[in-house]
Amino acid sequence: MLISRAARAATLAACATFLLASSACGTDESDQVTASPVRLYGTDGTMLNxxxxxxGDRADLVDGMKGTTPLTPLPEDFKDRLRSIDPDLTSFVYAAETYxxxxxxxxxxxxxxxxDPxxxxxxxxGxxxxxxxxxxxxxxxxxxxxRQDIEYRSVSITRGGFTAAGEPSTAxxxxxxxxxxxxxxxxxxxLGAGFESTASNSPPPDAARAGRNGKAPLVLGGLLPQTGDLALSNPPLAAGAALAIQEINxxxxxxxxxxxxxxxxxxxNPTVAKATVARHAAAGVHVIIGAGASGISRAVLPDVVRAGLVLFSPSNTDASLTExxxxxxxxxxxxxxxxxxxxxADVILRDGPQxxxxxxxxxxxxxxLQNIVQSELERAGVxxxxxxxxTYQPPEGTDVAAVDFASGVREIKESGADAVLIIGFSESAELIRALADAGVPLHH
Structure with missing residues (x-):
């Protein structure tokens, strides 16, 4: 049942103490009446097993959290092949894209x-x-x-091919x-998205052109998040790459x-990534597979271009990278x-948050992604x-102190939010912990 803005304003005024501190107004019994459970939503950086x-020992705080990630229904055979590479694999997010x-x-x-790159x-x-x-x-x-022209279709590319910008036309x-x-x-x-009509229809260069400098072997270099805030996403990426190399050979x-x-x-981390790119260039790598995060690819791309290499990411989603x-x-x-x-936006709207x-x-x-979701919600009538x-400044290294989400939690409580979308990586766990510690009732 939707609550009018006036009614909500009255509720917020009556419970100002709850919104500005960690305890609700009145007794514990009143707390249960006035404090709406907050639904948590996540994206590809957090929706992982x-x-x-x-x-840690508060892992049950994610109970009830929902969200989206780029993922196609994966054949069991493909999952089994990935598990032959890593028997401990618990997530398949971006494994197919890496493959x-x-x-x-x-x-x-x-x-x-x-x-030749x-x-x-x-x-x-093409x-x-x-x-x-x-x-x-x-x-x-x-x-x-x-030397026949081909149309590659596989686990993550199932409908439309690439656009002229070198990215999927459908997802x-x-x-x-x-x-x-x-x-x-x-x-x-x-859920399917995108349009096959946006795929490029330009023919590839003549495949019969051969004899250029740079013969075999083809050398690929990884630029994947083995450490840092996105390290929890690395196992499926690494398994996808290893499986592809195994099957190609x-x-x-x-x-x-x-x-x-x-x-x-x-x-x-841009500093770590740039050093890896430099090592790959010196080692004779032709194509770099990565980076894991969009911001890291943006940071290292000038280095890749200067070195005359190719950067091919399986997990970058920042829309502005298209341009x-x-x-x-x-x-x-x-x-x-x-x-x-x-x-x-559709997932959030289904729950009717105020x-x-x-x-x-x-x-x-x-x-x-925050701006895109905002735009989509407003377009839907919110x-x-x-x-x-x-927004918050993410940590820039493993030795940096954890993000302090105190001010963010205070803003969330003051806004009376009953839905919180978290767009981040491993550091996002600290926000969930901070919400719980501040007395925000989480929906389970």
Whole structure:
């Protein structure tokens, strides 16, 4: 039942003590009447089975939290193949996107007839559009060796191919639900987004061009979040990359030689990531797979371009990266947040919240998605006065003190929010803990 703004204002006035401090007005019994449970919502950085571990012995605070992530229904066979790489895998978020980024890179080099990064980059968009459809490393590489134009479709690229900007034209999103300390797969819903008509229809360069400098082996370098705030997302990324390398080489490799993989950490930190890019350039890497976070890719892309390499991310979603001046060297298999924002707004609106707080990292990913969700909510008819936007400076290293969310929690309580969307990474656990410590009743 919706509550009028006047009625809510009266309630807030009567309970000013609750809103400005950690205890509700009146007795404990009154607290139960006046304090509406707050629903928590998350995004791809938190909707992971590994996220509750960040809360330690208070992991049950995520019970009832829901949110979205780019995810397509994954075949059980693909999950089993990933588990053969990492038997302890508990999440598959961005595993398929990483697998596809690696395989597309290999196919591009095979079709180009060279490992020259510029020639590889020219082939990437065309590999996903037009030509003969193929879905496995064996069949796609066989076609590429015969220099046939192909239309790659696989676990994350199932409908439309890439746009001219080098990113998916269509996407699948999953709505995930925490029951207790784990995501309940039985409640997962999938939603399609985007339009196949936005895929590029430009033909790829002549695949018969061969003999350029830069023959095999193709060397790929990882730029994945092995450490830092996004480290909890690394296992499925690493498993997806390792599985693709294994299957490419089992299918005969690229240009007659096995593909080489060199590990690398982005640290969820520009300084760490830049150092990794420099090492990859010195080691002869042709294509870098990463970075994990959009802001990290934005920070290192100039270094990648100067080194004459390709940057191919499986998990960047910042919508503004679409317009980045990348000299044709940046690609991603993750869809932009312009698509995810609509799905996320729909999930929130289904619950009919009266006041919504959106808490986001102060970076291109956090503020970008925050603005998109705000726009989608307002487009759906939500009064701007019912939205509270809060940002925070994310930690920049493992030795930095935890984020102090005290002022953010105070703003949430003062706004009377009954829904809180959290756009962040592992540090977001501290916000949930701070809400609970401040007496905010969380919906379970």
């Amino acid at each position: 590994s996220f509750p571990t960040e809360l 596809d980024a690696v395989l597309i890179s290999a196919l591009a080099a095979q079709l180009a007839g060279t490992t 510029a020639a590889v980059a020219e082939q990437i968009v 590999i996903t559009n037009g030509g003969q459809r193929c879905e496995t490393a064996v069949t796609c590489l066989a076609l590429a060796r015969d 699948s999103y999953a709505t995930l639900h925490f029951d207790g300390k784990q995501i309940n797969d039985a409640k997962t819903e999938f 089992a299918a005969g490799g690229v240009l007659g030689a096995p593909v080489t993989w060199i590990d690398g950490d982005d640290g969820t 980045l001046d990348d000299e044709g060297r940046y690609f991603r298999t993750a869809p932009p947040d312009s698509l995810q924002g609509r799905a996320l 006041q919504i707080a959106i808490v986001a990292r102060q970076d291109s990913y956090g503020e970008g 009064d701007p006065d019912r939205l509270k936007l809060i």
